[in-house]
Amino acid sequence: MKKADSTALFSARMLEKLPLPVRNSLDRYGEWLGLAREVETVAVAKSLAPSSLRGLILRRGKQGVPTEFQASHRASIDWSCPSDQPEMAELYARAKRGQWDGDSLPWHTSVDLDDPNLHLLPIDGLDIGVLERNGVKLNAKEIQKLTQSMAAWMLSQFLHGEQGALMAAAQVTECVPFFDGKLYGATQVVDEGRHVEVFRRYLDEKLEKTYQINDNLFVIIDALMRDARWDMKFLGMQIMVEGLALGAFSIMYKMTAEPLLKTLLKYVIQDEARHVHYGVVALREHIKELSERERREREQWTFEVALLMRNRFMAYEVYEEWFEGRMPRAAWREMIESSPAMREFRQVMFSRLMPNLREIGLMSPKVTADYDRVGLLKYASGASASQLTGEAMVAALEQSPRWSASAA
Template identity: 60%
Template sequence: MMFNERLVNLLPGRMRNQVAQWFEAAEIFGEMRDPKVLAAIGPAGVRGLLLQRGKQGVPTQMPAAHQAHFDWRYPHDNAEMASLYRRAKEGQWNGDSLPWHTDVDPFNPEVPLIPADFIDTAKLASFGVRLDAREELRLRYSLTAWMLSQFLHGEQGALFAAAQVTEAVQFFDGKMYGSTQVMDEGRHVEVFHRYIDTKLNKLYQINDNLYVVIDSLMTDGRWDMKFLGMQIMVEGLALGAFGVIYKQTKEPLLKELLRNVIQDEARHVHYGVVALREQFRDHLTERERSEREDWAYEVALLMRNRFMAFEVYDEWFAHRLTRAQWRELVSTSPGMMDFRHVMFVRLIPNLREIGLMSPRIVPHYERAGLMRYYHGRSADQLTGEQLLADLH
């Protein structure tokens, strides 16, 4: 790291940020222990981190190779999934019915989108950047727009992944359930986009690391990897992240929007747990299972260590702070810490439940400081209402 930093500092100023970014990427992949995991994520990493396919300003084409699983006998093969399907039908809601007439003023300090301590301005000042009250409000507005933009990009990934998973899943009851999830994800794209488009007027580009996760699982042909990636990792992380904003925002439309979305997401993660528990326990070799365990661990770390709002850094501080300073600021600001930690509250118990927390991997999670979430309740033990109640 020190060597990298010295090397970067030798470069002409305008090159520095770009090269520092590549070193960071190289570091991520250098740390991966399992060559199979590296092979699964590596190509997506090149496309996302080096070529920045998500930020090219044009639609991205991703080849998807998976088996569509047809069953012409329509078996009733999983009671828990059938029950989820019934609940999902009853839980449908219309995005148009949210209180869209609400005037959202992102700069009104009396109705803050996120709390004032979300970013540590004292630390920012210690780096020589002083913001006045108006600028602080603008920075928090940018961070909110960034988070919601990443939610939106994640939901686009979830929409397509839900469709693929519905094709590939082996349970017919799962396919029926999956159809409702496709609708749910479409609605989430609708409401997040409408909020960003009509209330915040600012759509951030997809974060490179989020792009890597989505690219990696969209292009992976194995259905259980798509499931693990989207239903457990992305949805699970999103559920934690939504919860932080839901809990902290004072903006009534956003709160209502998230309340509805969280209740849907609770079903999605539950489905992931039900589908994968049996698959990982009974139908995989130990080698295959541990590969998935490692994959989940690497993706968890990728999101925890690298999901750092660098798009906001590029906009605000690219010429005033180094990337390392920004990383330190984000890693230590109370709101952002909460945001990046609470993402794991829901994820870790679910990984335990589907059998991806064997004694082999636990010490690694321990070192990453994530074992504190181990004893939480997994998605199959939680309803949407309980999830919301937990947030109060």
């Protein structure tokens, strides 16, 4: 696996002589080529290539119209209505008890965007020095506004991810082979709808701004929605996207000092913990029954998608809003990569993912060595979703320090 470094495709001296818009275009092309070089497995490249074309090059997520596609998965109805999966039945019972109403959140909470004491994210979470070295000076108020934009961008991606999860949950409910799994799936559809509701409402009413979907997030959701294999949908949505989202929600919950957002995230986290658990239960036995070739393909797909997600969420939408034409796109990327809050996000996202991969049997010695090489193995020893409740997860977050040692 090679580290993505699009700028290395063009010499620095050559780039410096070019006008900024051209440099930015080359930077974007360099990223496309970098992506192609990053994916090592043919099967993974084949499964992601059409979605990458639609998301990265044609940018369908930003065309301003609904994305339409023909779903190709196989659905099932079991007329014998069996009790066939006790763990899912228990999860269904827990999900029913755990329902909450988005309208009941304390929406009256004032979120004054002009209040210097409003800290949606820590003000020192961005590496502002990089901006200054590139000739962009921001005063304290502008830094606060930029931090708010980063929070709005993250929450916007949560919103788009949740809409993807809503559609995926509906698909997964159709194709999951367990009857108890279908009952549980119905609750997850409701959960995802509620998450879309509360994130959209928070963005519309409180932050007053919503960003477009990130191209890389579009690629992953597009690929999962079109994949015909039910276990790949589960693996992609329930384990990868939900697992990474759970990590991202958790870190934002830990960082934010805004009480309404904290409450909202707390409820969402408790739902998400069930969703990931569902994926683990569904896949644990299934993966054992696959041929070694099929298992390896899923293992490799998971590893490569995990790295793509880690390396490619660079908040370019915020760059385009704030700094397009003022400084190079590559400098913005440098700032994101070196900012403590963003580093923490990228790292901690994996703390919820790795134990689940271990639990479902996608951590063979070969791929374990790959994870070790890219510095993610340290997360594999944590508790998996089947061993953790949402309450325990929130309690652990409340006890942990704001910055982890690895991100400092």
